[in-house]
Amino acid sequence: MPADLSLHAPKAQPGRLGAVLPPRIAYGLAAPAVLLLVATVIAPILVMIALSFTDYRFGEAGLRWTGLGNYLQLLDDRTFKRALWNTFAYVAMVAPASVLLGLFLAVLIDALDRGQRFYRLVFFLPVTATLVAMAMVWKYLLHGTIGPFNLMLQSLGLPSLDVFGDRDLALAGLAAINVWSLAGFNMVLFSAGLTGVPQDLYDAAAMDGMDSRLDRFLNVTLPLLGPTTLFAVVTSTITAFKVFDTVAVVTRGGPRGSTDVLLYTTYLEGFSYFRMGSAAAMTVVFLAIMMVFAWIQARVLDRKVHY
């Protein structure tokens, strides 16, 4: 219905009280918001894009135009390519795992007769906790010699596992921390999605012969959670792409670059090596990737009917 109505909507929309504002006043009223948006969001992005075409070094007075030089360098930069690859690998671990774990927890808790609020609260706590502080706790828990996790492995007679000291395990260890902190958020999304599944559908499913829980889950619950799942996947992916604090606190990109991720490399480039020009180029690449996901997210949220 709203679609039909909008076809006939008048071109010049009168204000709330019925008066049509002259353009001068309308622009005047919009100006503060526009200025704020330009000053805090658009201008910094434009400056950053401009910097990415220069050899600007942090603290220097002058700068030189280098054209696409920074970008061409990135193509050959092994550190950057490794960081890019690590980031994608990290996202490929975190996004599916946190969504599946969130769904699993939500369905599990939803089936409880009592204690739903308690369990939701417990699993949501990691979301509210400061990730940097929690990362320190995780670093201690998984520490190669003094960590309780390894002490437990040793007491069981298993070889100890230095997660953050092992090139093959460090990234997965960081991913585990992020899954732990994201799953609670996804669980809340799915819990909300589950309350939107009408009880009548489960009654109909029971009449139609879906006797097992699995049948009902696959035929009713999961399809109706489709929009929620899509949303959870997109937000988890964006969050995972932005990984920085755990890397900075726990591994500092090591051991031997195995946990170098895009934002951490950019940070080092700009604020340790002071090469702002190439850091800006990396940020533009990062921004481009984020734009793709933001576009997908906007598309997902725009669609009102998902089934």
Place this chain on the structure above:
Amino acid sequence: MTAAIELRNISKSFGETQTLRDVSLSIRPGEFISLVGPSGCGKSTLLRILAGLAPQSGGTVSIDGAGVDHLPPSGRDIAMVFQSYALYPHMTVGQNIATPLRMRQLSAAARLPLVGRLWPGQSVSRARIGQAVAQAARLVEIEAMLDRKPAALSGGQRQRVALARAIVRRPRVFLMDEPLSNLDARLRVTMRAEIAALHRRLGATFVYVTHDQVEAMTMSDRVAVMMDGEIVQCAAPTQLYDNPRDLRVARFIGTPEIATISSDELIAANQGFAPILPRDPAIAAFRPESVSLAPAPEHLQLPATLERVEQLGHEILVFLRLAGGARLTARAVAGQVPISPAGQRLDLWLPRRTPMLFDASGARMDKAPQHELAHAG
């Protein structure tokens, strides 16, 4: 294709509140029976117990003589139509209708999403399901919509899809939980006729829950009137109207509502009532059509004042008040009664014979209620 249903001493409590008290009902094979009553009377709960969607606190349900209390809903060979239609929004109309068959005739592996179709040995079943779906869709005239999603359909079309999903398996018993209450008034009348026709065509047993007495009266072989968790009376529609066993039934069935006057007031208004009314105080009840606005033989005159008039087009309803305060409604053919302003004196005539009489508890007292079909089995 059809089955008898026996509900014996069904009770249901939710915590402290008792929703159903000792309800017994025998439904004959192929019968169209309505459970009707005000909201909260337990009619939907009774239907859900019959379906197996909710367990009863006590009593037994049997279909065709066999107890079904241990069976899940899918094992009882029944189908149900819900008030909200309960269509799966992510499936097309065709897939919705096919679901009951798909769940029963395809193996678990073949039902898996996406990869299920690759499973071997299901083409025959799938073809058979396709035919059944087409046939059910034809029966409710929605063949053209099989590829659409429920969201793209109107309320009436969704209702038909829900009916087709119920029909497709050809169950012995159909349960309907207020299936028409989400439709507009015109469509309700059309669908009423279609459901009645469907019942004749399928010959299965229909149990129909509604709060709308007109729906219950027009469609059913028998109507069970439920009040406060009990079946007060179960009888054929005309029987319910002409011979209610309880004042609550008399009031619930028929619009405008039956008028009630104490016997004392009736005698005070016209001494002629004294010989035909019992000596003990009683409540007399009159249907609108027994109230006459013109002198008639074998009628007794009562002085009254006019309260208001409702024009219904083909007839008018005249609301009157006796001197003692009791209200009566008369039904008259339009144009035969002069429209007079409210507050004017307008006498009425009531038949000189014993009216329906109820005692203070609401039980019928003028004659022993007829033997109820409900308990005849």
